[in-house]
Amino acid sequence: MRTPDPAPDLAGIADRLAAVPGVVAVVLGGSRARGTHRPDSDIDLGLYYRGDLDVGELRTLAAKLTGQDTEVTEPGGWGPWVDGGGWLTVDGWRVDWIYRDLDRVRRIWDDCQAGRYEIGFQVGHPLGFYSHAYAGEVALCQVLADPGGELAAVREETKHYPPALREALIGGLWECDFALTTARYGAAGRDPAYAAATLFRAIGVACHALHAADETWLINEKGMIASADRLPSAPDGFGDRARALLAAVGETPEQIGHTIDAATHLITDVRTACGT
Numbered sequence: 001m002r003t004p005d006p007a008p009d010l011a012g013i014a015d016r017l018a019a020v021p022g023v024v025a026v027v028l029g030g031s032r033a034r035g036t037h038r039p040d041s042d043i044d045l046g047l048y049y050r051g052d053l054d055v056g057e058l059r060t061l062a063a064k065l066t067g068q069d070t071e072v073t074e075p076g077g078w079g080p081w082v083d084g085g086g087w088l089t090v091d092g093w094r095v096d097w098i099y100r101d102l103d104r105v106r107r108i109w110d111d112c113q114a115g116r117y118e119i120g121f122q123v124g125h126p127l128g129f130y131s132h133a134y135a136g137e138v139a140l141c142q143v144l145a146d147p148g149g150e151l152a153a154v155r156e157e158t159k160h161y162p163p164a165l166r167e168a169l170i171g172g173l174w175e176c177d178f179a180l181t182t183a184r185y186g187a188a189g190r191d192p193a194y195a196a197a198t199l200f201r202a203i204g205v206a207c208h209a210l211h212a213a214d215e216t217w218l219i220n221e222k223g224m225i226a227s228a229d230r231l232p233s234a235p236d237g238f239g240d241r242a243r244a245l246l247a248a249v250g251e252t253p254e255q256i257g258h259t260i261d262a263a264t265h266l267i268t269d270v271r272t273a274c275g276t
Helices: 010-018 030-034 055-066 102-113 133-140 150-158 163-171 174-188 192-213 224-229 238-247 253-274
Strands: 023-029 043-049 085-090 093-101 142-145
Touching (some): 010 023, 010 043, 010 055, 010 142, 023 030, 023 133, 030 043, 043 102, 055 093, 102 133, 133 150, 142 150, 163 192, 192 224, 192 253, 224 238, 238 253
Parallel strands (some): 043 093
Antiparallel strands (some): 023 043
């Protein structure tokens, strides 16, 4: 697909969004903020809000920007963690508005500093939504509009990865051992689907631990293996080994068992890399 040109005036859009009652700050997020985007990647705009958000005004602005009626959800319309927003097409570009409750983000950041995190169910996040992603999003974003300077202040804090969160996520590697133990039930029962699910879980937890060991934010499952593979602490061949496990779990008990054995060796190497 040909990438449209030129890009929308994001600063102008952000200023208009920041004028909507309830909006505190607007940021560029996702792969474009991190510089890892493709030419056809969506443009993610994070709308940090407090209290009552004037969704009607957001819908009016969306219609002006797109030239047509565009669905913009109420807060919570996309689930408990992704929250809500809208999918717009502006000048041929896909522009996503994604809500974040700023007070909730601050509470999550307090949890991170205390070494607490939770994993919530969220459609579109097969590993689960890790709560510390909220803090990571702030750390990795580009602030476009922040009239009161509130988000910039939180962003400055999140530049320093909390030592307590690091220890908590590395400590979470116990779940890998449990997952691989239960995966063997899948092998014995000729159940590759169950084995594959537990292997994915183990590798995902390992990716979070490796990122924590290097004090690097990981905000979702997309590209987590490749990202972990680039970390200084990653075991040799982590990416290739993890991808090989997930690409060929096997069908027979023997094949699945061989895959689980290889996964066990990989997790052992991850533990060593994380200092446990």
